[in-house]
Amino acid sequence: MRLEKCWFCSSTIYPGHGIQFVRNDAKIFRFCRSKCHKNFKMKRNPRKVKWTKAYRRLHGKDMTQDSTFEFERKRNRPERYDRNVTEMTLKAIKKIDKIRVTREAQHHKMRMKGKKAIEQEAAIKELENSINLVKAPAALQQGSEITLPKIKVKVSQSQAVGERMEE
Amino acid sequence: MATRIQFENSCEVGVFSKLTNAYCLVAIGGSENFYSMFEAEFADVIPVVKTSIAGTRIIGRLCAGNKNGLLLPHTTTDQELQHLRNSLPDQVVVQRIEERLSALGNCIACNDHVSLTHPDLDRETEELIADVLGVEVFRQTIAGNILVGSYCAISNTGGLVHPHTSIEDLDELSTLLQVPLVAGTVNRGSEVIAAGMTVNDWTAFCGSDTTATELSVIESVFKLREARPSSIVDEMRKSLIDSYV
Numbered sequence: 001m002r003l004e005k006c007w008f009c010s011s012t013i014y015p016g017h018g019i020q021f022v023r024n025d026a027k028i029f030r031f032c033r034s035k036c037h038k039n040f041k042m043k044r045n046p047r048k049v050k051w052t053k054a055y056r057r058l059h060g061k062d063m064t065q066d067s068t069f070e071f072e073r074k075r076n077r078p079e080r081y082d083r084n085v086t087e088m089t090l091k092a093i094k095k096i097d098k099i100r101v102t103r104e105a106q107h108h109k110m111r112m113k114g115k116k117a118i119e120q121e122a123a124i125k126e127l128e129n130s131i132n133l134v135k136a137p138a139a140l141q142q143g144s145e146i147t148l149p150k151i152k153v154k155v156s157q158s159q160a161v162g163e164r165m166e167e
Numbered sequence: 168m169a170t171r172i173q174f175e176n177s178c179e180v181g182v183f184s185k186l187t188n189a190y191c192l193v194a195i196g197g198s199e200n201f202y203s204m205f206e207a208e209f210a211d212v213i214p215v216v217k218t219s220i221a222g223t224r225i226i227g228r229l230c231a232g233n234k235n236g237l238l239l240p241h242t243t244t245d246q247e248l249q250h251l252r253n254s255l256p257d258q259v260v261v262q263r264i265e266e267r268l269s270a271l272g273n274c275i276a277c278n279d280h281v282s283l284t285h286p287d288l289d290r291e292t293e294e295l296i297a298d299v300l301g302v303e304v305f306r307q308t309i310a311g312n313i314l315v316g317s318y319c320a321i322s323n324t325g326g327l328v329h330p331h332t333s334i335e336d337l338d339e340l341s342t343l344l345q346v347p348l349v350a351g352t353v354n355r356g357s358e359v360i361a362a363g364m365t366v367n368d369w370t371a372f373c374g375s376d377t378t379a380t381e382l383s384v385i386e387s388v389f390k391l392r393e394a395r396p397s398s399i400v401d402e403m404r405k406s407l408i409d410s411y412v
Contacts, residue, residue, distance in 0.1 A: 002245055026267040076263040078245075078252040 008036035008046050010053035063107045068100040169371040169386050170208070174201045178354045178374025179362045181320070185227045185272070186365040186372070188279065188323070189234035190255050191215045194224035208370055216254040220247060227365065228272035231316065233279045236260035236299035240269035262299045266292045273316045276361065278323045281344050283307045283315040305343050310336065320361045323368050325388040327351050327360050349388040353377055 004013045007029045019037050021029040031037040039049065046054040056062040071093075079085075131140065174183040175196050183194040183201065191209055193202050195217050205215045220229045221242035231238045236259055239248065243263050252261045266289055268274050274285035275296065282302040284293065293304050309318045310329040318329040319340075326348045328340065341348045353363035354374040364373040366389055373382060386392050 026269070076265070078248050078261060080257070081249060081253050 004030045006032035171375045172204045173375045178376040180372050181362045181365045182225050182227045184365050186367045188367050231271040231275035235301040239263045241265045260299050273314045276316045276319050278321045317361045322366045324390045351384045
């Protein structure tokens, strides 16, 4: 049993799932579900289909080059079984997975960096331009504040505790 | 010594076994008869390994090997690959090949020094063969057939080829391979030599349908006959005796 990768979307194909297509030139195409299979039959290029890993890698949405990917290569020259090596390998697999996940999260963070600042700027601009949708022009003339004033409400200690208990 | 055996009532022993000078691979059968024939012959000399390739029993036609290495098709599962690596001695390099033509036993005929391959084999595969098996590679056909691995059986001492091979072809192949060749049949006239028999430097196994004539041809070309003192002297007289007084 071997966990293969889907040719179209690059997800893992578990036993009992998907379809394998063998072309006349003996190239094997494995698909994880009929969605990928049907897209393949429509001759769609996975590099142009937004939700596939191929697209995401190509357009820099996901990590491309990393040393953790080297460990998952298919090996054609096996080594003699050694119990210690196997034990170490199993431990290493877990660790490598963790490292890869953290690196991918870091990549995502880097990609999304500065998004908040841009969103804030865009929000301020929109507020300035379209304040007429929120506050009537007459009200603006009275006081040109475009934000609501803050109101402080005093709450006694016993009341606050009582609310928490009810929850 | 050439022996006649059967694999589950089939005479195509070369399909279900792979014999080399360093190891022997045997298919997994219902009864142990086939395996025990090889075990009886090779008990302590070379390892006899029961295996499957890609979940099938036709291992002799799927893999190609000699004492230096073993080449397996890309359809071999990881577990089978690991089993072979664990069971074979360390000098034998076990390698899985990504190749369009996956029946390597039909495409590659080799002994320990030289090999004949299917003319359409990839260049990378050819390099791998030269590297893993440590042989010189020749792209050839035998009697017009491109499946060289199935129409000839060669060992370090001799070779048997398709019966319809012309004499010129036979001479050409003989000079390439540097072994004496004979065009003959196996299993009562079957032309597919390598499927009907399997051979190494000191033993041969043929299908039980092989006639006595075919068997004697095999024994003489692969030099398997019991060495009697007189026969040795007869063959080596010219080299032993310098001059007659």
